[in-house]
């Protein structure tokens with residue numbers, strides 16, 4: 001089997017040099033950022049090397065250093081990258097690690113491509129590689145996302161455009177698939193991938209290639225190794241470079257010109273510095289005299305429901321609101337800000353888009369998920385501004401109580417659409433029904449929860465509809481757009497301005513989807529749970545309807561599938577090559593912790609807690625003591641570094657790639673306060689940080705600081721909370 005690995009040349013957003021910041025404008029100078037291979041693509045390459053060449057004693061078995069020595073019928077690992085000429089560096093690195101060939105897509109016309117224009121270019125290259133015989137029936141592997149954009153869109157959209165079955169969130173693999181299918185799989189050499197599912201994990205068997213598998217960091221890591229010979233051969237190797245002419249793509253489909261979204265503004269994330277009250281351990285005052293007052297003030301704040309004197313706005317979350325008007329000449333942006341709604345004057349320019357504001361709702365277990373309900377609030381606010389309806393698209397039949405719940409959350413109209421039939425989460429299934437629904441309904445906006453399911457489904461939907469998609473929005477506003485589009489000056493009324501973190505959360509970008517409308521497609525945005533506020537409307541009702549199922553033969557959408565430059569209908573819903581192998585074979589990941597979203601108080605641990613054992617010795621007792629003393633639910637969260645160290649499961653992670661939480665009180669134990677963590681907790685009413693480093697970034701975002709080691713401070717707090 002041939003394996004094609006997609007490797008992206010990305011900015012190292014974890015290590016930004018000081019001089020790369022333009023402090024005045026609050027942006028980053030991209031040319032000063034260090035560039036590296038996307039770490040998840042490295043995992044994909046490791047997986048490809050293991051699948052094709054096998055491994056022994058913890059090492060891969062790639063062929064000798066003569067990079068073209070393989071017989072034509074043997075499987076091979078080839079890498080494909082798209083980027084500036086300097087991306088050759090990561091191609092050579094992949095060759096040194098065992099890949100046999102590297103192809104780089106590089107052309108000034110590719111610059112400025114959004115995710116769909118990138119996916120379209122990569123898909124064209126994969127088609128060419130297959131037709132030129134570079135690879136046969138490839139298994140395409142890629143990291144699920146990269147740290148710079150973190151959208152998780154490109155691999156999904158490449159699969160959609162090529163019509164390849166997709167396995168997202170691969171967290172493990174084997175040639176066998178558990179009791180039921182092991183013999184079968186071993187005999188036929190089938191590959192089985194363990195994938196992350198909304199609840200737990202499932203094993204999906206790949207029974208034909210080509211296909212695309214997007215990997216997560218949970219995949220077992222078998223580190224790279226190389227030899228001097230291989231490094232020397234890689235340094236000398238020919239890297240094939242393809243440009244727009246090799247791919248035979250029209251310029252209108254490439255780069256900025258071929259993008260369905262456009263960045264209209266880049267700015268600094270909102271800074272909410274708080275004046276911290278500091279308790280110093282080892283200082284002149286005895287902490288035992290100061291800590292009771294800290295606990296008392298926090299408890300008073302909690303009892304007052306998050307409002308304290310002279311501080312009425314605390315605890316009332318607000319998103320970072322991009323001032324789109326300033327940049328575009330737009331008038332009176334009306335924001336769907338935390339579902340609060342802000343009635344706006346009717347747009348002066350006639351609305352460019354028509355139709356409803358739809359939300360793709362999902363269930364979390366038996367209930368409509370919190371993320372869906374929050375997005376309905378955002379949709380209701382946008383719909384009010386636009387003079388249209390907020391519509392909930394609900395897979396399957398309406399269950400008792402759901403009509404009231406959806407109406408209270410903001411839905412004016414509820415439409416049930418065909419439910420998925422597979423037992424495991426197969427994104428193509430959901431995407432196919434939603435594409436049908438959108439084709440019939442023609443909404444102008446489609447909002448999708450950025451859950452595990454939504455993040456894999458929305459890019460498929462967008463690719464099939466030729467629609468622009470913005471992931472992980474933190475602000476949604478309606479404003480008129482005045483500026484360039486399609487090479488000319490335009491004015492469009494009532495466009496959705498979508499604001500999201502970019503470059504690993506170091507900057508914010510406001511984005512519009514203009515070209516999608518030419519495909520009669522909606523503006524699609526996703527948002528993570530916790531970003532918008534759930535509406536709780538009373539005495540409201542919603543109309544209910546059902547969208548008819550569309551027979552696969554009749555799925556001839558008036559919208560062009562895949563957007564311009566793509567020939568053929570990528571039939572991702574037909575002849576499914578991915579078959580769920582039974583129910584979740586692993587138990588759902590530790591559902592022991594309380595749902596963070598619902599807890600008014602959260603104790604959160606970082607690496608500074610000093611080990612998993614201290615989570616049990618310090619953090620959990622603190623949770624219990626606070627619950628007992630304050631009588632409220634206290635959740636246990638963590639930083640990504642703590643999650644990666646295995647202290648707590650992913651479901652507890654707070655931050656950009658975890659949960660966004662809005663508790664009244666957030667207690668951070670040994671968390672440095674990286675921007676990616678802060679965006680997940682900055683809406684907390686009060687922050688108490690315990691840190692041994694008096695300069696840790698989180699401290700300027702905290703209301704109370706205990707400058708001490710966790711092992712010193714937490715036992716004192718425990719003693720004060722529960723003297724017995």
Ligand SMILES: Cc1cc2nc3c(=O)[nH]c(=O)nc-3n(C[C@H](O)[C@H](O)[C@H](O)COP(=O)(O)OP(=O)(O)OC[C@H]3O[C@@H](n4cnc5c(N)ncnc54)[C@H](O)[C@@H]3O)c2cc1C
Pocket residue numbers: 013014146147148150504605606607608609610638639640641642653654655656657658659669670671672673674675676677680690691692693696708709710711
């Ligand atoms: C694309 C992307 C997305 C990301 N998403 C997230 C996300 O969702 N959530 C997230 O949290 N991170 C995320 N990160 C990672 C983030 O950049 C940081 O690496 C991470 O938040 C650091 O976790 P930490 O604070 O626990 O660890 P560290 O940064 O190592 O900080 C540990 C802190 O503990 C303190 N400390 C040490 N010993 C003690 C002690 N004995 N007592 C008290 N304090 C002590 C130290 O002074 C330090 O401040 C993301 C990164 C990227 C690139």
